[in-house]
Amino acid sequence: MRVLAAMSGGVDSAVAAARAVDAGHDVVGVHLALSETPAALRGGSRGCCSREDAGDARRAADVLDIPFYVWNFAARFGAEVVDDFVTAYANGQTPNPCVRCNEKIKFAALLDRALGLGFDAVCTGHYARLSGGVLRRAVDAGKDQSYVLAVLTAAQLRHAMFPIGDTPKTRIRAEAAARGLRVADKPDSHDICFIPSGDTRGFLAERLGARPGAVVDAGSGRVLARHDGVHGFTVGQRRGLGLGRTAADGRPRYVLGIEPASGTVRVGPAEALDVSVIDARRPVWSAGAAPDGPFTCTVQVRAHGGVAPATVHPEGAELHVELDTPLRGVAPGQVLALYRPDTAGDVVLGSATIAAAH
Secondary structure (H helix, E strand, O other), rough: EEEEEOOOOHHHHHHHHHHHHHHHOEEEEEEEEEOOHHHHHOOOOOOOHHHHHHHHHHHHHHHOOOEEEEEHHHHHHHHHHHHHHHHHHOOOOOOOOOHHHHHHHHHHHHHHHHHHOOOOOOOOOOEEEEEEEEEEOOOOOOOOOHHHOOOOOHHHOOOEOOOOOOOOOOHHHHHHHOOOOOOHHOOOOOOOOOOOOHHHHHHHHHHHHOOOOOEOOOOOOOEEEEEOOHOOOOOOOOOOOOOOOOOOOOOOOOEEEEEEEOEEEEEOOHHHOOEEEEEEEEOOOOOOOOOOEEEEEEEEOOOOEEEEEEEEEEEOOOEEEEEEEEEEOOOOOEEEEEEEEEOOOOOOEEEEEEEEEO
16 A cells, blocks of 8 residues: 555554564655744654654655655644634634644644655554554553544544554654654654643733633632633643632632633632533544434543443433533543443544533
């Protein structure tokens, strides 16, 4: 097969490309330029997609003796990932930009171009397993990235390759060193790639400005503090609430809900975060056709954690999810991933975007 290997400049994508070469595929490496100002990105292990990363990806391609290109997707990334991120926070939601990047860039824009150029598949360094079109969790549970891939359609998965999902991260680094890849010991990237400082609140404030509102006690309705914008908060948040004093009972308070229209942020005790029902919209069925009726599965509401058994009721373009055990910190805008337990490893059934939880 002709395979386009997306090479971020990290160890995972380098080894994934190497394994695609070992499998006998005709491999071409490509690095995605996702910022108009790449020199401003990244310091140490923060972020990705900088000139440093492009150089690391090129050197890895040289070691593998494969053609290498840099494709500029900055405009589309800005419109479909960065702008979407800002808009979601302005609307009181909690988006996951890595999910949107996979959905809109790597397996929409990139895959579309790859297929148009005659490639059969796009290969990435995600920790997930794929066989016969079925997406499963990675062997390395601590690195599993199936959650951020659960937005992919069955058609997209037919043209995807995840060669490292069957291997723990420690062995991937050892393999990279044995292959002579200089990225073997490169630190993993952290934080949001387009916010290398890690200051999400500051990034959003620059783009949205001040939108004053009140922090209100959910039980009494009493105003506890003022704030400069709901974009500084997310459901489940404990720190940075600006309350200035502890609650009368001495217990910490958490963000329970956000009302962007009024600028109100409701806070309360930890137990008030428990939800038993989730409503989600825009389902994507990675495993194929939508189920005919209610079904049981395991759901996950965050990239790492927030897992519970549930009964899912498909209702057209929406899902009504009843949790067997309550979850905390479930925020609108997050992705709800659906899994079917399997002896060969959990199967990803699909996903939807959380609209409400109670």
